[in-house]
Amino acid sequence: MSKVYLSPPDVGQLEESYALAAIRSGWVAPLGPDVDAFESELAERIGTSYAVATSSGTAALHLALLGVGAGPGQAVVMPTLTFAATANAAIYTGAEPIFVDCDPTTGNIDVDLLESLLDRLAAEQRRVAAVVPVDMFGVCADYDRLLPVCERAGYPVIEDAAEALGATRSGRAAGSFGRAGVLSFNGNKIMTTSGGGMLLTDDAELAARARYLATQARQPVAHYEHTDIGYNYRLSNVLAAIGRAQLSRLDGMIRRRHELRDQYAKLFAACPGVRLLGDADPGANCWLTTIVVEPEIAGWRPGELAAHLAAQDIETRPVWKPMHLQPVHAGAETVLTGAAERLFATGLTLPSGSAMPEHEGERVRRAIDEFLSRR
Incomplete structure (x- = not known):
C-alpha cells in the first residue's frame, strides 16, 4: 500500500x-x-x-x-x-x-x-x-x-x-x-x-x-x-x-482541490465541534483543506485522527506553529489574542493534492469515516 x-x-x-x-x-x-x-x-x-x-x-x-x-x-x-x-x-x-x-x-x-x-x-x-x-x-x-x-x-x-x-x-x-x-x-x-x-x-x-x-x-x-x-x-x-x-493546467488543478474539499465538507458535516478553516470564502484555491476541532464538543483531538491516519500511511500535518512560539523568535514583539495558538492546537491539514487519484481519496475518506464511527 x-x-x-x-x-x-x-x-x-x-x-x-x-x-x-x-x-x-x-x-x-x-x-x-x-x-x-x-x-x-x-x-x-x-x-x-x-x-x-x-x-x-x-x-x-x-x-x-x-x-x-x-x-x-x-x-x-x-x-x-x-x-x-x-x-x-x-x-x-x-x-x-x-x-x-x-x-x-x-x-x-x-x-x-x-x-x-x-x-x-x-x-x-x-x-x-x-x-x-x-x-x-x-x-x-x-x-x-x-x-x-x-x-x-x-x-x-x-x-x-x-x-x-x-x-x-x-x-x-x-x-x-x-x-x-x-x-x-x-x-x-x-x-x-x-x-x-x-x-x-x-x-x-x-x-x-x-x-x-x-x-x-x-x-x-x-x-x-x-x-x-x-x-x-x-x-x-x-x-x-x-x-x-x-x-x-492551473484551473483544472484548482477544480480538483475544490472537489476534495467538498468531499471533506460532506464527511464532517454531521460532526459536532468540527469545521473547515476558511470554508466560507468562495475565492479560495483550496490549497490545503484544514479542519478545526473543538475537542470538548467533538469528543476527540486532531492528534488522535492524525495518529489513526498515520497508521494507515496517510500523511497529515498540524497548522503552522505560530512564529511567536518558535525558539528563534523568542522575545519578538507580538500582539496576541490567543487565536493562532488555538488553531495550532486544534487544526489539522488533510491530503489535498490535485494529483491524488480517486481510489486514494476514497481510502482517506474511508479511514476518516472509520475513525469517526468509533466515536
Whole structure:
C-alpha cells in the first residue's frame, strides 16, 4: 500500500515535454525565453504589469522587502500564523518582525488588531518598512479592510500569496494586492517548478531593482562590475518551462482541490465541534483543506485522527506553529489574542493534492469515516 501524501507535485507528460524542449533549445540556465514567457504569462494571469521569476518564494519576499527599503532599525509587521520564510525574509534585510494574531475563522491576520497596532506604532514614531499579510491555505486576507488601514498609516503592503495562486478576493487575483505580491512554486504548492517563486508588481522601479539584485547586482558592462551586494535569486529556464506547463493546467488543478474539499465538507458535516478553516470564502484555491476541532464538543483531538491516519500511511500535518512560539523568535514583539495558538492546537491539514487519484481519496475518506464511527 503506497503512502498518501499531503500535497505532492502534480506533474506529468506535459511538464516533461516542456522541460525537454527547454533543454534541447540550449537555454538550460540561468535565464532564457521560457523565463521571459513565464513571467509574461503569469503577470497576465494575475493582472500585474511586471513579474520577476525567482529561485524561491522566500527570495521574492526578500527582494520585495528590499524594494520598499526594509533595513536595520525598522519593523516589518506580519501575522504570527505563517511559515518561517515570511519572518526570515524580513530578518535578511536587518529589519525586525512584529507578529500579529489571526482571525480564527480564516487564520489570516486580524485586521482590527493590526489597525490598533499601526496606530500605536505611528504614535510612538516607530519606523515600519512594510506590512506583510499572508493568504493562509489559499484564502486571501481581508484586503477590502486591510489596504485602507495600511494606506492611512502610510505603510506599503507586500502580499505573501505563496499559498494562494489562483485564489481571488473581490474579483482580484491573489498576488495583485499591495505594492508587490509574492508566489511560491515549491513542490507542495498548488503548482510547482520544483523550487521557485515570483515577485509581482505594478511598480516598474521595484521590478527593475529586483531583477538587478537577483542577478548578483551585475553592472551592464562587458566585464564583471559590482557596486551593490546582489543575490543569485533568478529562476532557471528549465524550471520556468515546467512552470509554463503547470500554469496551463492551473484551473483544472484548482477544480480538483475544490472537489476534495467538498468531499471533506460532506464527511464532517454531521460532526459536532468540527469545521473547515476558511470554508466560507468562495475565492479560495483550496490549497490545503484544514479542519478545526473543538475537542470538548467533538469528543476527540486532531492528534488522535492524525495518529489513526498515520497508521494507515496517510500523511497529515498540524497548522503552522505560530512564529511567536518558535525558539528563534523568542522575545519578538507580538500582539496576541490567543487565536493562532488555538488553531495550532486544534487544526489539522488533510491530503489535498490535485494529483491524488480517486481510489486514494476514497481510502482517506474511508479511514476518516472509520475513525469517526468509533466515536
